[in-house]
Structures are given as C-alpha cells and as structure tokens.
Amino acid sequence: MTDPQIYTALLRLHHPWYISRIDVDVPKEEAHVFITHHHGKLPCPTCRAMCNVRDHGDGERVWRHLDLWQAKTFLHAAMPRTDCAEHGVLTVAVPWAEPLSRFSMDFEARVILALLATKTVAGAQAIMQISWDETRGIMERAVARGLMRRTEVDLVHVAADEKSYRKGRHFVTLLMDLDRGCIHGTAAGNSKASLVSILKSLTSRQIRGVEAIAMDMHEPYRAAVDVVFPVPRPAVVHDRFHIVSHMNEALNDVRIEEARELAAQGRNDLVGTRQMILFGEENLPKKYKKRFAKLKKSELRTATVRAQKEVLRHLWDCSGVREARRYFKEWAEWCRGTGIKRVAKVVDMIEQRLDDVISYCKHPISTGPLEGMNSIIMAVRRAGRGYRHAETFGMAIMFFCGGLNLQP
Template identity: 25%
Template structure:
C-alpha cells in the first residue's frame, strides 16, 4: 500500500517540482549541464527524464493529423537510422521509430493511427523513397502525395554532376584544370550566374560537348536545369503536365545515361510531382525540424540507443507539451 501524496506522481522517485525543473533545463541545455546544476549524476537525470516522458505520453493518441511528412535521420554511428513522422501543419514530431524501411513506417500506421485517422489525412510529403510513397498510398486512401521538390531538384543536380565526374576521370591534369569549378556552375540558376560564368558554360559547346549536352536544352536553346525549375511556377496542372513531358523528351535527346535515369525517376513519380501545382507542399518544415533534431542530438550526446534521443525529441518538439502536464502549482523553479 502506498499513500497518495499531492506533490509527486505515484511510484515516482522525485517530486513534481524537480520533474518540472529537469524538463525545463533539458529543453535548453545538455543533460550533462543540467545534471551539474541539479547536483546529480547524468545517468540519474536521464533516468528521471525518461520516467516523466513515458508517464505523460502513456495513453497519448495522435490527434488532428491532416498533413503528414515522413523522413529519416541518422541518430548514431554505424548507419543507425530513425524514421520521423511530422505534422507539417503544426510543425511537430508525432512519432519516432527505429529503422527506415517499409516495415518501420507500416508500424506507425498500424499501431498509432485508427482507420478513421488514416482516412482523414489529406496531404502527405516525402522524398522519392518507395518505402514511404508505397506506405502512404496504401494506408491513406484519401491523401494526395506530393513529392518534395528539393529532393527532385537534388536528383537532377546529381544527374548533371555524374556527367561531369565521368568526363573528369577521362581527362589529364591540364584538362581537369580547364573545367575546375564546373560542379558549382552546373547547379547554379541563371539569375545567380555571372556573365563570365555563362560564357564559360557556353564555351563547353566546343571544348566538351558531352557536358554541354547535359547542361543545354538543344531543341529550345535553353538551359536544361533552368527549364526544369519552371515546373514549380505553373498554376494550371494541364499545362504543367504538357511542359514536363516536353522537358523529358528534350532530356532523353541528350543520350546521357544519368539523365535517362533521372527521366525514369520522374516518370515513376510523375503524378506525385505534379501534385505540387495543386498544393505547393514541401518537406521544408520537416527539414527545419531536422536541423533542430541535430541540436537535440548534441544535447543527448552519449546515448547508445534511440530511446534517450526520442525522449529529448518529444520534450523539445513533440506534439505533446510535457511540462504542461505537471500540476501548475508545482512548476516553480
């Protein structure tokens, strides 16, 4: 038998007042620094923090999820990854799972969401991973999937850079010196290039026709990458569809393997890329949260598993305000 006391949770090792102070300090500093302030061992503080977060989040259900984002993050050396699910409307993390494959994201949908919640999801954004796109299309029948535009542009830049790398390997020292700095020029948009850089790229027509074909759109006389960027500014889906088809045809005429591979990728995600026209949804919120996660990871330095890292994620940018669940009259510092 245990007597019920108002200033501590059942079976707790510390009071509500200390729980609140631990949460408040761990939101703004490392656990080691917080432990030094509170005059306790870092392992003891980490254990107490885990007990608080586990108690508060027990029984918690995800609510109001309409716009979903999915991404993965490395949390430890040795290629250990975690799948992060975001609420893009509220800029919160709603779930953290170990791994990054289809089984991991399936576990989120099966264990965390009811059938009604899955049907209420209207929008979803992710990269071009088949694990994410396949799971979202399978579990969320009413959701419109929007492929993140930054991952699409990244794939195009990698295709252009693959051509440059192939040419670089076949050149001697003098030839490599002639195309030095080309990697960054190929990725630049027209408005960011100087006249000198534009003249240098145009000179590739005679000095290196293979790289010039990857950069220049021959049928239209325009830069291939700059032409692709126009797709994000259309307002009518039909016009965007026709434009993207013409662009793919022009890219295939280059006869370059890396660009052919990119066109195949675009074809596989054709409708989901054009969904951006209907709603310009990106994973920018998710990438911003990922930046915060890197800061959180530094605060949780020294952990050997995902659990301590997930604790600080939920404490800092989770969908549930952990300190707010401590009785208000016992939150003083």
C-alpha cells in the same frame, strides 16, 4: 532553515500530510525533510474511495527536491498502502511526486526547463547536478505525460522522413504534422513497418482526415501509405528538393567524367566548377559571373545538364497537374534527345513516379519543414554523443520537437 512552516508552504502540503522533522547536514550542505501523515483513512489511488491503511510497504522512500539556499534538499516518507475493497492493496499517491519517480515534481519541472533552455542533456546535468540516466528518466516521464495529455488533433498535411542517430545505417522514422510544425510520432528503423507503426497509432478519424503526405522517393514509405490508408488514399507528394538533388548528383557525375576527358586533352575548363554549377542563376555569387557565362555558351555536356537541371526546377511552378504533365513530357524528350545516360536515369526515375511528383500542384507541401528541424535534431544527437538505441533517440526528438505539454 529548520522551520517546518517554510517547507510546508513551499511543498504545498495539506492534510493528511505534514512535516515531522527536518535534519540539516551542514558539512554536506544537505537538508532532509521527513514527511508523514495523520492517522486515519487515506484515498485509494485508483477510485479515490477512503480506505484503511494496511501498512507502509517497503519502508521509507527518498526524493530529491529543489535546493533551498545552497543545500541539496531530500524528502523522506514511508509510503502507506491502502486496502481498497474494489482495487486491493495499492500504494497511495503523494502530492509532491509522481509514481515511480525519485524526484519531486518541482525538481522535474526545473530539469525540463533546463533541458529546453540548454537543448542538451549535458547542460541540464551540469545545472541540476544529476546523472545521465536520471535526466533521461525525467525526459521519458515528461514525454509519456505529454503523449497522454495530447488531444486528438486533425492531421491534414503530414511529412515522413528518416534521421540517422549513430554511425552506420541506424535510423528512426519521423512523422511531422506540417500544419502545426511539430513531430507527431517516431519509430525505430526506416522500413515500411516503421512508418506503418506510426500511421497505425493514429485514430480512424485522423487517418480519414489526412489529405497529403510528403516524402522522398524511399519506396518502403510509399508502400506504407498503401497498407494503412483506405481508398481514396491521401496524395503522396515526393519532395521537390530530393528530386532536384538527384539531378544535382547526375550533374556532378557528368562534370567529373567530362573533366577527365578534357584533362586528357590538356584543358581545364571544368576545374573548380563543382560548387558554381550547383547555384541557380538567381543566387549565383558575383565571383562566378564571368566563368558561369562562359560555361553557358559552351557546348560541354556539363553545361547542357546544368541547363536541364534549371528547367526541371520550374516544374513545380506549373499551375496545375495537366500543365505539369505536359511540361515534364517536353523536358524528358529534351533530356533523352541529348543521349546523356546519367540524366536519362533521373528522367526514368521521375517518370515512374510522376503522379506523386506533380501532385505538388494540388498539395504544395514538402519535407522542408522537417529538414528545417534538422539543426535541433542534430543538436539532440550530438548532445547524446550518438544514441545507442532508436527508442531513446526518438524519445529525445519527441521531447524537444513534439510540441508536447511536458511539465508535471
């Protein structure tokens, strides 16, 4: 266990570095490997020019390495500083660790694998026996490394959405590359400035290449598009599922109001129908069939609004913008003709943004893939026990969902 050749091979050390000694603390189950360098010039970490060694800075540093057998392994070395004529006095780069890290690259690589396997910081901590702060530091370096390595990719279809990271109104904004299925960037908050900051991080070529951006009807995000993108701007596609959810909310409000009116008359027609009326007929559970058929034949306002919601769902089946515009006009006239104010509000909301709704006919995208990542993102949030800072939560999302090359 104290043979330097074993550690030299495992650490992949080469000239001028060599192992001077190995100390084993059996009671503590620790191995301490001391590394030094041969006398002579060393390369400047910036320009790689061979330079004289000025000194060994602030003395010995210690790095945690992968366990060997059952022993925790620590690497020790005094860090030489070179005196470069061009770049001045700089600490040399060592082959086993990255600058500012107190873990070997092999150890960090294993932590990254543990994080990706367990999907939780706590899981990686338990496996690797390190602290929360140490794990977070490894994640931060991995994300920074991945972002530096990321090549400029064409962004054609993207989606913007917000995610909460703790109780209260604490959000991060996410931009997803829909064609690659990964998160491209994050920013604190859910304001116009939040999305603007992500979009402005794109290159001019990427900005010009975006054809469509999916989002819900959050007005600050819509305004961010006008700020960043030059004319002709990419198409904004308001997410169909968010729009239908507004209609579902209207349906539920009408149901509640009408159920109270019926209860005052001693009727229970709508009792227990909350979940039933949200189903489309194509996926209605068998247990609701008879009651659903009875509701459809009734003259209740709830039955009318449910039918209006179902007709709205087919707006996105239109073959083109012109057909969709005509379809919506007929639907809107029907809804307004029934005189149900709660539905009229939804009609007005869609009408004000109609161009950004029916743009789906040309660009059939949605925030659905981003919502599909919600299980991973929520697992990240739960594992963090409610992140206190948006930047930390955003970093964790980029680690697990950014499609980055994270390894040292």
